[in-house]
Amino acid sequence: MDHLIEKTIRQEKIFSGKVIQVYVEDVQLPNGNTSKREIVKHPGAVAILPLTNEGKLVLVRQYRKALERVLIEIPAGKLEKGEEPLATARRELEEETGYSAQSMRHLISFYTSPGFADELVHLYVAEGLVKLEEAAGLDADEFVDLLEVTLEEALAMLEAKEIYDAKTAYALQYLQLARALKK
Known part of the structure; x- marks a missing residue:
């Protein structure tokens, strides 16, 4: 022990x-x-790093009451009871962005605040995005704007503190490192 x-x-x-x-x-x-x-x-959550065929990231702007401000984030959402993380990731991507993905790959899972919470977030990268003609749509209490930006633009937003969300910063830095290692 x-x-x-x-x-x-x-x-x-x-x-x-x-x-x-x-x-x-x-x-x-x-x-x-x-x-x-x-x-x-917390039941756990997923976060999705959606990449368009043009190599852009799909981000959401969403008001976060706990912070009393609008944040720019990667799409994310909580696991429903009995739902597998991959299914949650596919559902949340569709609901929040109106896209489906031909490829969804698990990157890593991480705890958000282990000093006081047990929330585990499963991070996925979504590629081969297809805009859906009839997407599932947002939850009744959810309102978002979509942004499509390059990794460089997203990193500049992170540096300017326009992106202030840990899961998003983590995902962007993961993508930046993955791209740097491929060069």
Whole structure:
């Protein structure tokens, strides 16, 4: 057993919402002392790096209430109960952008904020995009604008703090590194 593990002594659910649940846990620390942890449980999510046949990235502009501002992001969305990440990625790509992809490849999965949340994001690259005549459309409470930009334009937006979202920054830097290694 790892000597860094914290043992849960008591767990209390203090909030259950549409997307998240929040728990307060009493834990025994590795040195025998006790402490409290506030934990956000999340069903997990996907993020998609859609690349057009012209090599442009499809991004979304979306208002984020928690930040009280509009962000530019790669398309993303939460896993529905029992849904596989690839199916979620295909659904979210269609809903948020109106595109389907001939190729969808898993790049990596990562935790967004492991200090207090268990959200795991599965990052996919979508290629061979086809504009759908009848896309599924956004959720009733979702509103986005689409942008198509080159990687260089997206990196400039990142540098100018127009892109301020971690999953998007991560995906852009992943793509930048992948392209640099192919040269």
